[in-house]
Each structure stands twice: as structure tokens, then as C-alpha cells.
Amino acid sequence: MGSPIRTASRLLLAMLAVSVMMPSQAAQLVRIGAAHFPPYTVRPESGADTGLLPQLVEALNASQSDYQFVLVPTSIPRRFGDLKQGRIDMAIFENPAWGWEDIPHTTVDMGLEDAEIFVAQRLPDRQQNYFADLSGKRLALFSGYHYEFANFNAEPQYLAKNYNATVTYSHDSNLLMVLRGRADIALVTRSYLSDYFLRNLKVASELLVSDRIDQIYHHYAILRPAAPISGEAFGKLLQGLRDNGQMLRIFDPYKIAVVPVPHSEPASHVAN
Structure with a gap:
């Protein structure tokens, strides 16, 4: 008959082996396009995390563990193709009328006005x-x-x-x-x-x-149809930042108004 210590050790080793074999519940990676649009994003291609978008991403990541938001440098003219081709999952601080009409997308009202x-x-x-x-x-x-x-x-x-x-x-x-x-x-x-x-x-x-x-400027997020996060889920994350005061902390110093968001489902647009 084995000793209790030996039995416990074997059990611990078995549990460790199972944990290694089981896939980890990694956060879903969500890539946000970062185009030079001061003060929201300032020259993202330089690698410096400056501007309001990096602050928003930091707050989003700190508020939950299901998604990991990362910035992918793009440009104002190139962002349309990057979203359509799946290089980025989301364009932010946008408006559906700014050239998105022929690109399938979902819009999420961010409740921000400039x-x-x-x-x-x-x-x-x-x-x-x-x-x-x-x-x-x-x-x-x-x-x-x-x-x-x-x-x-x-x-x-x-x-x-x-x-x-x-x-x-x-x-x-x-x-x-x-x-x-x-x-x-x-x-x-x-x-x-x-x-x-x-x-x-x-x-x-x-x-x-x-x-x-x-x-x-009434700001929206533009999500591609196959984005790892749904418009509804992203809207809930933004609402959480509104509720805990993070949105006001980030945007109010720049005279960007945090305004009420109508309670409605995110709008989808499918190009013909």
C-alpha cells in the first residue's frame, strides 16, 4: 500500500499532465486599426502608444479577460481595404458615411461626440x-x-x-x-x-x-462581419467603461462629449 504522500504526488502529476494537454481558454484577439487621427491616434506606425485610442484599449483590456484588444497600424485611405481583407477586425472613431457604404460591416454607437x-x-x-x-x-x-x-x-x-x-x-x-x-x-x-x-x-x-x-462627429465602431467580437458584445464593454467612469476620464479632458447611447441593437450593413 503506497504512502499518502506518494499517492498525493501521483495525483498532482496526473492533474498537471491533464492541464498541459487541455487547450487553454485564451482571450480572443481583436485587432483595431490605428490610423493617424490626432488626438485619437498619433502616428501609430512609430510604435509609440500615444493618443486616446491606446488609452481606450488599455481600459478595455483591464476591464475583462475574454478579449485581448491590440492596435494594428493602418492609414486613413488604407483602413477600408484592411477591414475588408480581414487585416483588422475593427475601425474605431468612425462614421458609416465616411466611405463604408459598400463594405459589409456592423456599426456600434460609441456615445462620443466631437x-x-x-x-x-x-x-x-x-x-x-x-x-x-x-x-x-x-x-x-x-x-x-x-x-x-x-x-x-x-x-x-x-x-x-x-x-x-x-x-x-x-x-x-x-x-x-x-x-x-x-x-x-x-x-x-x-x-x-x-x-x-x-x-x-x-x-x-x-x-x-x-x-x-x-x-x-458622432463616433461609431465599424466591425467586419467575421470579427472575433460581436457588435452587441463590444457595445456592452463600452457601456461598462461608461458605468465605471473610464470613458469620461479618457475623453472629457479633450472636450469630447460622452453622450447617451440609444438602447438598440448594433446596425449591420451588407454591401450589394
């Missing part, structure tokens, strides 16, 4: 009516952005021809063009301008910010 505003150099005789008419003015715009005043046509040639626009990949460059008199008006997101003024305290008095809003 705004696109006009900025000009502050001059003694310049008032808010300066922003009422854009004709004859030189515009500084961000490449790939869909502007309401331009009927959401993001083609650089169209913007240059019809709106005398210079298109760049930098809000900082566009604001510098305005400050140096090389452009009359730049369009920037309210969140970015808030961050810019924090980094450039002396500049705020040199710029005139419009009361006019080009558009309200």
Missing part, C-alpha cells in the same frame, strides 16, 4: 462673420478627412480646385500656416484644438475660433 471647427488668425477687425463665407479664402485641410462644407468629398484634387485648399497630414502644420498668413482658415477637430492650446499656451490669443461648426 466637432470640426474653423480657425483663423485673430486680427483687430475680424469677427465671427469671417467664417460665414469660405469663397475666396485659402483653406488648410487634413488629408482624408470628410468635410460637410465640401459634401464629404475627401479627394485632394477636388478640394484644391473648388475650395483653394492645401491638404496636409498635420493639424499643427495647418495651424502654423494660418498663424504665418499662408492660409486663411484651417479646419480642426475641437478635441485637437483643445490639446494644441494646452501645448502652446501663448498661441490661443493669436487665433480666432469659429462659433460655426462644420460638422458634429
Whole structure:
């Protein structure tokens, strides 16, 4: 008859062997496209985790263990193909009207709102009516952005021809063009301008910010049909971050409004 210690040791070894043979319940990997869209994502190809998207991903991962969210660098023009081809599972801080119409997807309302505003150099005789008419003015715009005043046509040639626009990949460059008199008006997101003024305290008095809003950004997540997470599940994770105050902590400092989300099922869109 074996000793109790020997029996216990054999039992422990058997349990360890079974645990090695059984597949582990690993978290589902969910790849989120990270395109340069400051202050949401800042040059993700550089490998630096800067911007609001990395903060949101960190909060999502800390709140549960069923999914592991990771960032995959992409670009504003390339993100459509990356989602369609399955290189990424989700595009975030999006709107279904921004070129997604012909791509099968599910949308999830994130309950976040930002705004696109006009900025000009502050001059003694310049008032808010300066922003009422854009004709004859030189515009500084961000490449790939869909502007309401331009009927959401993001083609650089169209913007240059019809709106005398210079298109760049930098809000900082566009604001510098305005400050140096090389452009009359730049369009920037309210969140970015808030961050810019924090980094450039002396500049705020040199710029005139419009009361006019080009558009309200109501942010959605765009999921591919075969994504490892469903729209309903992702919506519940976001709601959890709203309930525990994480959404407000991340976005409120940048004047991004956390707004109520209607209680409805995520909307699916299947291209013809």
C-alpha cells in the first residue's frame, strides 16, 4: 500500500499532465486599426502608444479577460481595404458615411461626440462673420478627412480646385500656416484644438475660433462581419467603461462629449 504522500504526488502529476494537454481558454484577439487621427491616434506606425485610442484599449483590456484588444497600424485611405481583407477586425472613431457604404460591416454607437471647427488668425477687425463665407479664402485641410462644407468629398484634387485648399497630414502644420498668413482658415477637430492650446499656451490669443461648426462627429465602431467580437458584445464593454467612469476620464479632458447611447441593437450593413 503506497504512502499518502506518494499517492498525493501521483495525483498532482496526473492533474498537471491533464492541464498541459487541455487547450487553454485564451482571450480572443481583436485587432483595431490605428490610423493617424490626432488626438485619437498619433502616428501609430512609430510604435509609440500615444493618443486616446491606446488609452481606450488599455481600459478595455483591464476591464475583462475574454478579449485581448491590440492596435494594428493602418492609414486613413488604407483602413477600408484592411477591414475588408480581414487585416483588422475593427475601425474605431468612425462614421458609416465616411466611405463604408459598400463594405459589409456592423456599426456600434460609441456615445462620443466631437466637432470640426474653423480657425483663423485673430486680427483687430475680424469677427465671427469671417467664417460665414469660405469663397475666396485659402483653406488648410487634413488629408482624408470628410468635410460637410465640401459634401464629404475627401479627394485632394477636388478640394484644391473648388475650395483653394492645401491638404496636409498635420493639424499643427495647418495651424502654423494660418498663424504665418499662408492660409486663411484651417479646419480642426475641437478635441485637437483643445490639446494644441494646452501645448502652446501663448498661441490661443493669436487665433480666432469659429462659433460655426462644420460638422458634429458622432463616433461609431465599424466591425467586419467575421470579427472575433460581436457588435452587441463590444457595445456592452463600452457601456461598462461608461458605468465605471473610464470613458469620461479618457475623453472629457479633450472636450469630447460622452453622450447617451440609444438602447438598440448594433446596425449591420451588407454591401450589394
